[in-house]
Amino acid sequence: MxxxxxxxxxxxxxxxxxxxxxxxxxYNVYIDAIAECDAEIEAEKEREAANE
Numbered sequence: 001m002x003x004x005x006x007x008x009x010x011x012x013x014x015x016x017x018x019x020x021x022x023x024x025x026x027y028n029v030y031i032d033a034i035a036e037c038d039a040e041i042e043a044e045k046e047r048e049a050a051n052e
Contacts, residue, residue, distance in 0.1 A: 004013055007020040009027045014020060020027040 005018070006013055007022070007025060007027045010020065010022055010025050012021050012025070019031065022028075
């Protein structure tokens with residue numbers, strides 16, 4: 001049985017990279033924002049480690 005993932009907002013089947021195929025779907029905006037926050041947190045940790 002093939003486990004398929006679906007968008008939490010519009011119920012479309014997610015692409016292989018975990019994005020909603022509807023380019024205007026809020027889910028894509030949401031996962032992009034989370035990725036941006038994660039990158040900022042990682043960069044801050046690296047700056048703090050470099051200052052120690």
